[in-house]
Amino acid sequence: MGAGGTEVSKTTYREAMREAMREALRSDDRVFLMGEDVGRYGGCFGVSLGLLEEFGPERVRDTPLSESAFVGAGIGAALAGMRPIVEIMTVNFSLLALDQILNNAATLLHMSGGQLPVPLVIRMTTGAGRQLAAQHSHSLEGWYAHIPGIRVIAPATIEDARHMLAPALADPDPVVIFEHGSLYNASGELAPPAAPVDLDHAAIRRPGTDISLIAYGGSLPKALVAADELAAEGISAEVIDLRTLRPLDTEVVTASVARTHRAVVIDEAWRTGSLAAEVSARIAEESLYELDAPVERVCSEEVPIPYARQLEETALPQIADVVAAAHRAVD
Amino acid sequence: MSVARSTSARKSSTAPKSAKKTATSKEKGRTRPPAGQSSAEHRGDLLEAMLRIRRFEERCVELYSAAKIRGFVHLYIGEEAVAVGINEALTPEDAVVSTYREHGHALARGVTAEAVMAEMYGKATGCSGGRGGSMHLFDASRRFYGGSAIVAGGLPLAAGLALADRMREQPRVTCCFFGDGAFAEGEFHETANLAALWNLPLLLVCENNLYAMGTALAREHAQTDLAMRAASYGMPAWAVDGMDVEAVEQAASRATEGIRAGTGPHFLELRTYRFRAHSMYDPDRYRNKAEIEQWKARDPVSRLTDRMRENGELGARELARIEHQITDEIDRAVESAEQAPEEPVENLLRHVTSARRRVVS
Ligand SMILES: Cc1ncc(C[n+]2csc(CCOP(=O)(O)OP(=O)(O)O)c2C)c(N)n1
Numbered sequence: 001m002g003a004g005g006t007e008v009s010k011t012t013y014r015e016a017m018r019e020a021m022r023e024a025l026r027s028d029d030r031v032f033l034m035g036e037d038v039g040r041y042g043g044c045f046g047v048s049l050g051l052l053e054e055f056g057p058e059r060v061r062d063t064p065l066s067e068s069a070f071v072g073a074g075i076g077a078a079l080a081g082m083r084p085i086v087e088i089m090t091v092n093f094s095l096l097a098l099d100q101i102l103n104n105a106a107t108l109l110h111m112s113g114g115q116l117p118v119p120l121v122i123r124m125t126t127g128a129g130r131q132l133a134a135q136h137s138h139s140l141e142g143w144y145a146h147i148p149g150i151r152v153i154a155p156a157t158i159e160d161a162r163h164m165l166a167p168a169l170a171d172p173d174p175v176v177i178f179e180h181g182s183l184y185n186a187s188g189e190l191a192p193p194a195a196p197v198d199l200d201h202a203a204i205r206r207p208g209t210d211i212s213l214i215a216y217g218g219s220l221p222k223a224l225v226a227a228d229e230l231a232a233e234g235i236s237a238e239v240i241d242l243r244t245l246r247p248l249d250t251e252v253v254t255a256s257v258a259r260t261h262r263a264v265v266i267d268e269a270w271r272t273g274s275l276a277a278e279v280s281a282r283i284a285e286e287s288l289y290e291l292d293a294p295v296e297r298v299c300s301e302e303v304p305i306p307y308a309r310q311l312e313e314t315a316l317p318q319i320a321d322v323v324a325a326a327h328r329a330v331d
Numbered sequence: 332m333s334v335a336r337s338t339s340a341r342k343s344s345t346a347p348k349s350a351k352k353t354a355t356s357k358e359k360g361r362t363r364p365p366a367g368q369s370s371a372e373h374r375g376d377l378l379e380a381m382l383r384i385r386r387f388e389e390r391c392v393e394l395y396s397a398a399k400i401r402g403f404v405h406l407y408i409g410e411e412a413v414a415v416g417i418n419e420a421l422t423p424e425d426a427v428v429s430t431y432r433e434h435g436h437a438l439a440r441g442v443t444a445e446a447v448m449a450e451m452y453g454k455a456t457g458c459s460g461g462r463g464g465s466m467h468l469f470d471a472s473r474r475f476y477g478g479s480a481i482v483a484g485g486l487p488l489a490a491g492l493a494l495a496d497r498m499r500e501q502p503r504v505t506c507c508f509f510g511d512g513a514f515a516e517g518e519f520h521e522t523a524n525l526a527a528l529w530n531l532p533l534l535l536v537c538e539n540n541l542y543a544m545g546t547a548l549a550r551e552h553a554q555t556d557l558a559m560r561a562a563s564y565g566m567p568a569w570a571v572d573g574m575d576v577e578a579v580e581q582a583a584s585r586a587t588e589g590i591r592a593g594t595g596p597h598f599l600e601l602r603t604y605r606f607r608a609h610s611m612y613d614p615d616r617y618r619n620k621a622e623i624e625q626w627k628a629r630d631p632v633s634r635l636t637d638r639m640r641e642n643g644e645l646g647a648r649e650l651a652r653i654e655h656q657i658t659d660e661i662d663r664a665v666e667s668a669e670q671a672p673e674e675p676v677e678n679l680l681r682h683v684t685s686a687r688r689r690v691v692s
Contacts, residue, residue: 032498058498063525064521064524064525064528066521066524066525068487068517068518068521069486069487069490069518069521069522069524069525070487070525071487072484072486072487072488072490072491072518072522073487073488073490073491073494073525074491075487075488075491076428076476076487076488076489076490076491076492076493076494076495076505077491077492077494077495077498078491079476079488079491079492079495080426080491080492080495080496081495081499082494082495082498082499084491099481099484100484100487100488103479103481103484104479104481104484104488108469108477109682109683109684109685110462110682110683111459111462111463111467111469111477111478112459112460112462112463112467112469112471112477112478112682113457113458113459113460113461113462113463113469113682114460114681114682114685114686115459115469115470115471116469116471116476116477117685148683148684149683149684151684172685173684173685
C-alpha cells in the first residue's frame with residue numbers, strides 16, 4: 001500500500017485512512033495520534049490497528065474517556081508546535097468536546113488577533129445505517145460546517161481517505177474530518193494520485209448533463225448508484241462530491257447546475273437547518289435563473305434515528321429516494 | 332507518586348507552614364531558602380508588580396464609567412498576590428493559561444500596560460488586535476495563552492501545552508489559572524486526571540475567592556476543601572494564603588521545582604478574595620459588608636507594604652516613587668490607547684483562518 005508508489009493497489013477505506021496516518025506519523029515527528037482506544041484496541045473502528053506497535057504509546061496515545069480534555073489537550077499541543085491527530089469515536093460523543101472545538105480551536109486565532117493558529121486535525125465517524133440507534137447514528141457535520149475558523153472535510157472515496165489527511169495536517173488551522181461509518185469496508189483500487197489532493201474544491205465524481213446530484217460522505221455511494229439507475233432510464237446525472245463542507249465550494253455546484261438546470265441535494269442529516277439547506281440556499285442565490293425545476297432535497301426524516309431495521313431504513317435517505325427526487329425534477 | 336494532604340481547615344495555618352506540613356518525604360529532602368530570606372529589593376519588586384495591577388484596574392473603573400471601555404470587565408483587585416507570587420516561580424519559557432479575570436495575570440507576565448489598555452479600548456494596537464477585549468488578552472511572544480471566557484475552558488488546553496513540552500522533553504512548566512467555580516466543571520476533573528495520568532508538567536492554580544459570581548463556595552461544592560480533592564488525583568496539592576505574596580511565591584517555587592524535577596502536575600489552592608464585584612455589571616448583593624471589610628484588612632498590597640515598613644525596607648519616599656512611576660506608566664498607556672488607530676472594518680474577516688494557509692491544488 002505505498003503512498004508514493006506507482007502501482008495500483010486494492011485496498012479499503014479503512015486501510016487507506018490508516019496508511020495516511022502511518023505516512024503522517026513517519027514523515028513528521030510532530031504528528032501524534034490521540035483518542036479513546038486508538039492504541040491497544042486498534043481504534044474503535046479498527047482504523048489505527050497496528051500503529052501502536054509501529055510508533056509506540058507516546059505517539060499513539062490511548063486517552064481516558066474525556067472528550068473535552070483530550071480535544072483541548074490537542075489544541076494546546078498544537079499551539080505548542082505539535083501536529084496532533086485527535087480521534088473522537090463518533091460525532092455523537094464530540095458534543096462533549098464541542099466547547100473546546102468551537103470556543104477554543106475555532107476562535108483562538110481570531111480572538112488573539114492572529115497570534116494563535118491551531119494546526120489540529122480532529123477525526124470522527126459519523127452517520128447511520130448499522131442499527132446503532134439514535135445515540136450512535138447522527139450526522140452533525142452541518143453543525144460543524146456552521147462554524148467559522150475550522151475547516152470541515154468529508155472524504156467519501158478511498159482516494160480521499162488516503163490523501164486528504166496530509167493537506168489537512170499542513171493546514172495551519174483546525175480541520176475536522178468526518179468519516180462515515182458505512183464507508184470503512186468499502187474496497188477498491190487505489191491509484192497513485194495524479195495531483196496533490198485539494199481541500200478547497202468539490203469534485204465531479206460522474207459527469208452528466210440532465211441533473212446534478214449533490215452529495216458528500218456516506219451519501220456519495222448512494223448518489224452514484226442512483227445515477228446508474230437513472231442512466232439505465234436514459235437520464236444523465238452528474239454526481240458532485242462536496243468533499244469540503246466548510247468552506248463550501250459553490251463554484252463546482254454552480255457550474256454543474258448551469259449545465260444540468262436541475263439539482264438534488266442528498267444529505268443524511270435532518271432537513272431542517274442542514275447542510276442540504278445551505279447548499280439549496282446557495283443554489284437559489286447563485287443559480288436561480290438556471291433552474292428548470294425546484295431544488296430537491298433528500299434528507300433523513302426528522303426523527304432520532306431508530307434501531308429497528310425497517311424504521312432506520314425508512315428514516316435514512318435511500319437510493320430509491322434519490323431516484324424519485326430526480327424524477328420529480330426531470331419530469 | 333505520593334500524595335500530599337492539604338490542610339482542611341481554612342483558618343488553620345498560614346501557607347508556608349501548611350506547605351511544609353504537607354510535603355512529601357521526597358520533597359522534604361530538597362533544600363529551600365527559609366522564609367524571610369528574600370531580599371528587600373525583591374520584596375520591592377513584588378510590591379511594584381502588585382501595585383501596577385491595582386492601579387491599572389482602578390483606572391479601568393474610571394474608564395469604564397467614562398464609557399471608554401465596554402463589555403464585561405472582571406477586576407482582580409484583592410487577588411494581586413496570586414498573579415505576582417505565581418509569576419515569580421515561572422520563567423519566560425513557561426506558558427500561562429488564564430481566565431476572563433486576567434488583567435493581573437497578563438501584567439504580571441509582562442504584557443505591557445499599553446498593550447492591555449489598547450485592547451480594552453478595542454484598538455488595533457491592543458494585544459489581541461481589538462478582537463478580544465478585557466476577557467481575551469493574548470501575547471504569544473510571552474507564551475500568554477489568554478484570556479478565556481468559558482469557565483474551565485482553558486484547563487484542557489493547558490494540559491495540551493504541557494503535553495507538548497513533555498513529549499519533546501522541554502523543561503518547561505505550563506501554569507493554568509482558574510477559579511473555584513471552574514473546579515466544579517468536568518473540565519477541571521478531566522484535566523486533573525489526564526495530567527496526573529500522563530505526568531504532565533502542569534501547575535494548576537485555583538484562585539479560590541470564595542464565590543463563583545454570586546454563588547458561595549459552600550453552595551457550589553459538596554466538599555469545600557479543594558486542595559484535598561485535587562490531591563485525590565494523585566498530585567501534590569496545597570492550600571496557600573493567597574493574600575500573602577511571599578507565601579504564594581514560596582509555594583509556587585516549591586511546586587514548579589517539583590514539576591521541573593519531573594514529578595508531574597501540582598495543584599495550589601490560593602485562598603483569596605476579590606474586593607470588588609464579580610464584574611462591572613454586578614451589584615454584589617450576595618456578600619455582606621462585614622465580610623468584605625474583614626478581607627480588606629488582609630489586603631495583600633498593604634500587608635506587604637506594612638511588612639516592608641516594619642523591616643525598615645520601605646520609606647514613604649520610596650513608596651511615593653514607585654506610585655509615581657506606575658501612575659506615569661498607566662497615564663502613558665491610556666494616552667497611547669486614546670491615540671491608537673482603530674482596527675479598520677475592512678479587516679473584519681482577518682484571522683478567521685490563517686492568511687498563510689497553503690492552498691493545495
Ligand atoms: C461554562 C461557563 N458557564 C458559566 C459562565 C458564566 N460565568 C462567568 S464567570 C462565572 C463564575 C466563575 O467563578 P470562578 O471560576 O470561581 O472564577 P472567579 O470569577 O471567581 O474568578 C460564571 C458562572 C461562563 N462564563 N462559562
